[in-house]
Amino acid sequence: MSAKDRPAYFMIQDAIEQARIQPGGTFVEASSGNTGLGIALIAKQLGYRSKIFVSKSCSKEKIKVLIQAGAEIEICENSNGLHDFHSTQFRAQSFAATHPNAYFTNQYYNTQNICAHYKTTGPEIWEQTQGRITHFLSGVGTGGTISGVGRFLKEKKADIRIWGVEPEGSILQHYLQYGKAPKEISPFDAIEGIGRNFVPGSFDPQPIDHIFQVQQSMTKLMARRYLAETGIPSGFSSAALLACLHTYHNEMALGPAHTVLLFFPDHGSRYVSKLYADSLDFKTASSTL
Incomplete structure (x- = not known):
């Protein structure tokens, strides 16, 4: 458990309530690990999938526990923001925009x-x-x-x-x-x-x-x-x-x-x-x- 479980829950609930994702869809996030884990665990419990984009500096312990939680992992060069094509944020946003029923929770810009x-x-x-x-x-x-x-x-x-x-x-x-x-x-x-x-x-x-x-x-x-x-x-x-x-x-x-x-x-x-x-x-x- 981490403090990031709270925004993960709020972002997921908001997306479901606002019908931004349909049942069985994929929650997508760019994360150093903790928010991603919260999203993976909550999404799985609610019948959704998760895909988490982490930077190559993410600890191997976090990657292991993300996989155990059922998340699909993609390792990126950095987490330098949406302006960098190689960043976790850009890659996560791009994935969500080009795959059906995928929603980018976007913790860096999500008011939840x-x-x-x-x-x-x-x-x-x-x-x-x-x-x-x-x-x-x-x-x-x-x-x-x-x-x-x-x-x-x-x-x-x-x-x-x-x-x-x-x-x-x-x-x-x-x-x-x-x-x-x-x-x-x-x-x-x-x-x-x-x-x-x-x-x-x-x-x-x-x-x-x-x-x-x-x-x-x-x-x-x-x-x-x-x-x-x-x-x-x-x-x-x-x-x-x-x-x-x-x-x-x-x-x-x-x-x-x-x-x-x-x-x-x-x-x-x-x-x-x-x-x-x-x-x-x-x-x-x-x-x-």
Whole structure:
């Protein structure tokens, strides 16, 4: 299970209710793995098929579990957006447009991505923290999680700080600050699930106060440190939040009066080959799960 199951469910339900797909059709998505898995599992349960386009950087653990869930997989060169003919997004859109009864859920531009977290995740966070939350920290990929949760929490308490985290070289920090993408787009420091070189339509900058950038090397280090200290293997983007706290703790000026929520969207078992392949701590933790 991951946080991406929520937008997957909302996007599928919306497509069915709006008659954008007929029974037995194929749901199509471009995904780093987690949204794709949610779509595959839900589609299968409802009697639909799924085809998921992933980039070549997708972890082998995610690909394996996608196949086990019944998804047809196509591996693409990158996930650089609809302007790139070799990207997961372009290939997914093209497939859906040229095959009968296929629907591209398009998490990067589907409003249900934001809506899912506005209607479910945000209210749950508010209720479970009893309204005491002061800071929300989340990785930024499609933007759906931070946009939906951020909107809800800001409506409840305007002075809550909504902070995002992305890899060094990703463009969303620049977009948040200047209202436009940088003129020069360069490859960014890859952290699976977060970071973009284009601005997704599901990224709403309005509720977001700041986006921090972290290094891949520090993220990997913090994943292993967290595992050693807690016995819990975190996902790649979850570890990026730990790297953010470690790197910017002085700038954040957090104290005992603050209630800070770090949003971990998935589990480290989906990133063994990238984060924990040689970790004895992971093998020990896995044996107790």
